[in-house]
Amino acid sequence: MSVLNLSPLFRPCRCSFLTASLVPSRQFSTSHIALGRQKNKINIPSKKALAAKARRKAAKAPKHIYHNEQMPLTDAVAVLRAVEVAKPNATYEMVIKTAMSKGTTIPKGRVNLPREAKPKREDKILVFATGQLAQDAKDAGADIVGGEELIDGVISGKHQATTVLCSSALIRAITPKLGRILGPKGLMPSERRGTVTDDIAGYIKKLSGSTEWRGDKAGAIRMPIGKMFFPPDDVIKNIRYFLSAVKRATGNEKDTESEIKSKGPKAVNAIKRVILSTSQGPAIQIRDF
CATH class of the missing domain: 3.40.50.790 (Ribosomal protein L1/L10, domain II)
Known part of the structure; x- marks a missing residue:
């Protein structure tokens, strides 16, 4: 059989070899911009974000049964004495939270409690x-x-x-x-x-014979106010005396001597809460302050 006679057996190829070269190929970029986008950025939280996270965590934390309880002063002292019955040297601590509105200064002063809760520091x-x-x-x-x-x-x-x-x-x-x-x-x-x-x-x-107290930037005043072995009347007397001193220093009570020195009434720094606590006991809000 001749070559000419075999031609009908072969089917002509319709695809051209040139078509493969015409197919567009995808181009991959390796520029610095593209590589930079692939890096994982480390987000460092700001102080404001950390503070907000801490507030959310504190809000979710379990509260004590007396957290939202408000009691008369005598009842609060009785509850704390019952909680700390095994620790006669435990200390009562009072926290007074003030509003610190615009125009008020950080509250501070000196006080001589009727019965001191801790030994006085020797001043030089x-x-x-x-x-x-x-x-x-x-x-x-x-x-x-x-x-x-x-x-x-x-x-x-x-x-x-x-x-x-x-x-x-x-x-x-x-x-x-x-x-x-x-x-x-x-x-x-x-x-x-x-x-x-x-x-x-x-x-x-x-x-001589007085103790200095001072609030923090948020307007919270902390003061050890008595010992667990003190009679309840002595603790209550200390609390009333210190509250009166703070009220005069914050403008909630009239202080004639201070007004004469400053030549006018001072700005009032309102007292929002008064809390009494001990080392192992709950923090109880005082109703009658």
Whole structure:
């Protein structure tokens, strides 16, 4: 059989080899932008987000049976005494939460409770004064008394104190040198705190036998108010006395002496809640404050 006779047996191919080269191919990009998108980003939560998460967690936490309970003061003391019956040295702690509205300052003051809940700290008083004021400070019981010659001793650490007072005549002389030393420690004399005064003997007399209290930035005031072995009447008397002092300092009660010094009534920082608790006992809101 010849080649010409075999031609009918072969079917012609309709696909051309050129068609394969015409099919478009997909192009993959390896640019830096594409590679950057493939990296997993690490999200670092902000402080605001962390605070919100903490609030949600606290809201979901199991509450004590007395969490939303409001009691008269006498009943709250009785409940806490029953809870802490095995711990006579447990301490009552009172928390006073204030509103801290615009225009109010952080509440602070000094108080001499009828029966102290803890031993008082021995104050070491340093006074910058000269002349008769220096003599009055020594007679009142100040530990270190002097003028500008004490500055170098304070800077070097030779003269250390828990309270620093200054007369109005020397405050401008000591401020440039001691502001950076005593300021961070909270010891720098200032008129606002009452530690720049010409009645140094009166301030020292008020300082002895009293305890300083101070609220935080949120307006919460914490104070140990009594021991479990105290009679209930002594605990209640301490609480009433301290509440009265806080009310005068926050403008909720009239304080004639403070208004005279400030030449007008002070802004009222409203008291929102009063809570009494112990180390192992519940936190109970006081109804009659």
